[in-house]
Amino acid sequence: MPPRNPWLAESVYPTSHFNPGATDSVLFAGPVHGRKLKTEEVKTVPTVITSNPTLKKVGDQTIAFASGAVGVQKLRLTGKTMEAGNFVPYPGFEADAEMASNESIHAVLDKLDAASRARDESQIVAALATMGSMGLNIQTGINGVYNLFDKDGYHYCVFGGTKVLKSFDNNDPEADVRIVASKNLVEDLPADIAKSVSRIIGLAMTYDGYLAAAAPGAALILDRDLNVKSYVGFGDEAVDNSICIDDKGGVYVVTSKRMLRLAWTGEKLSTDTADGAWESPYESMDPKKAMALGAISRGSGTTPTLMGFGDDPDKLIVIADAAEAGTNLVAFWRDAIPDGFQQKPGTLSRRIADQIKIDISSLTIEPSPNVLGYGVAVINGSYPEPFPEPGPPNQFTAGVTRKAPLGVQKFTWDPKEKKFEKAWVNMEVDNTDIMVPVVSAATNLIYCATKISGNYAYVGLDWTTGETKQTWHFPDDSRKWNALGGITTILEDGDLLIGGAFAIKRMIDAP
Numbered sequence: 001m002p003p004r005n006p007w008l009a010e011s012v013y014p015t016s017h018f019n020p021g022a023t024d025s026v027l028f029a030g031p032v033h034g035r036k037l038k039t040e041e042v043k044t045v046p047t048v049i050t051s052n053p054t055l056k057k058v059g060d061q062t063i064a065f066a067s068g069a070v071g072v073q074k075l076r077l078t079g080k081t082m083e084a085g086n087f088v089p090y091p092g093f094e095a096d097a098e099m100a101s102n103e104s105i106h107a108v109l110d111k112l113d114a115a116s117r118a119r120d121e122s123q124i125v126a127a128l129a130t131m132g133s134m135g136l137n138i139q140t141g142i143n144g145v146y147n148l149f150d151k152d153g154y155h156y157c158v159f160g161g162t163k164v165l166k167s168f169d170n171n172d173p174e175a176d177v178r179i180v181a182s183k184n185l186v187e188d189l190p191a192d193i194a195k196s197v198s199r200i201i202g203l204a205m206t207y208d209g210y211l212a213a214a215a216p217g218a219a220l221i222l223d224r225d226l227n228v229k230s231y232v233g234f235g236d237e238a239v240d241n242s243i244c245i246d247d248k249g250g251v252y253v254v255t256s257k258r259m260l261r262l263a264w265t266g267e268k269l270s271t272d273t274a275d276g277a278w279e280s281p282y283e284s285m286d287p288k289k290a291m292a293l294g295a296i297s298r299g300s301g302t303t304p305t306l307m308g309f310g311d312d313p314d315k316l317i318v319i320a321d322a323a324e325a326g327t328n329l330v331a332f333w334r335d336a337i338p339d340g341f342q343q344k345p346g347t348l349s350r351r352i353a354d355q356i357k358i359d360i361s362s363l364t365i366e367p368s369p370n371v372l373g374y375g376v377a378v379i380n381g382s383y384p385e386p387f388p389e390p391g392p393p394n395q396f397t398a399g400v401t402r403k404a405p406l407g408v409q410k411f412t413w414d415p416k417e418k419k420f421e422k423a424w425v426n427m428e429v430d431n432t433d434i435m436v437p438v439v440s441a442a443t444n445l446i447y448c449a450t451k452i453s454g455n456y457a458y459v460g461l462d463w464t465t466g467e468t469k470q471t472w473h474f475p476d477d478s479r480k481w482n483a484l485g486g487i488t489t490i491l492e493d494g495d496l497l498i499g500g501a502f503a504i505k506r507m508i509d510a511p
Helices: 094-099 102-117 121-134 287-292 392-397
Strands: 042-050 054-058 061-067 071-076 083-089 147-149 155-159 163-168 178-184 202-205 211-215 218-222 228-233 250-254 258-264 278-281 305-307 316-320 328-333 352-357 370-372 375-379 406-414 419-430 438-440 445-452 455-462 468-473 496-498 500-507
Touching: 042 061, 042 071, 042 102, 054 147, 061 147, 061 155, 083 094, 102 121, 102 500, 121 392, 147 202, 155 202, 218 250, 218 258, 258 316, 305 370, 352 419, 370 438, 419 455, 445 468
Parallel strands: 419 445
Antiparallel strands: 042 500, 054 061, 061 071, 071 083, 147 155, 155 163, 163 178, 202 211, 211 218, 218 228, 250 258, 258 278, 305 316, 316 328, 328 352, 370 375, 375 406, 406 419, 438 445, 445 455, 455 468, 496 500
């Protein structure tokens, strides 16, 4: 595992992607009792859409803040419960939050369920078109996706395009969430940089207690009072993914053209090689062509992920590229390039340690890779029959009226040969929801959202072989069991916490 960041809350899930290295893996046990779930074994709280609530511990109590489309929902998760605390709208989104009543959410869900049961695509699309009645629109859809708790229990999330929210509940399980501060970060940027910054995408915490953010056009460092301390501009390069952090000041950002290690010195965000910064191109097709083929990212679709920690001989950073001939898994040397290392044929720089064709997808992989040890798994998120525009019609028709993106593939890094090897492929997993899986070292399983005969389920695949070992079928055929655009979270007792549209879910791991 990456070294623990002392500035993050001490919990199993203090930040999106579990840890600063964004490995989406844990050492403790996930669920092991596959079965058809009973209704009472899946606790729910209504939401418009929530990607991944983050967690903190208050004494022996477990608290989550779910930053969703229109605001922040407090959840109490102690024991086997999931109780809703208060909800606070984002500043400026009060009218959207008013629309997001339980009644409006259930009304849309009822229409979608009826259309899905009838396998009527036109009615499915028509039902999705009514999601605006519950406050979902282009502006609200990506709010709150990346979020974290600091060591003092304050919560931070991105919203409103270029804004960051800081909220707090006084570390009292029964107290309401309140807004501490919000900031439009472009206000702290010069005009020539600000004009390129359209939306904040990534958010993470450095190992010395600063927030790192990334957006099309710039990466930024801010203090915990939300003041911009330093920035690096990218011009017209897009950033459509989050970032990861190492304990040496490295801030890893993938743009539509380059993989970057920016160096945070404690005073400035540097692109100087003398400070440890570097950059490398990678293979990428024209963004307009990629979008026309169904991609939802410009360039790489993955949040960069660290591989190699402690005494591991090779320290790497991995992404999926956007090569026109088919996406590759690409590893870059994280620190100094080893003496005598020769640039590999077909790669665009000597910084690239290796790249290997991903067999399950023709377009870039969208969900972040899962890394445990020198193993890395990716899931296929390329819709075989995409709609002209990305969005919910793809997620709610694939696997029902249209073909679904199928497949999970694992690779292993060979530190002796300095190259990737193919480990296994499982083509049974339906990745319609583009849900980032999670790996548990204790159970040796990777947990993936899927659909079986059009209905939602979770599967546990053997991390060593790729064989399906456990399956959890949700209680009925409702669409509320979706995990749309989220990150699977394992709670400390082995339960799964799952976001998505219409409801946040807690899947109980009862024997």
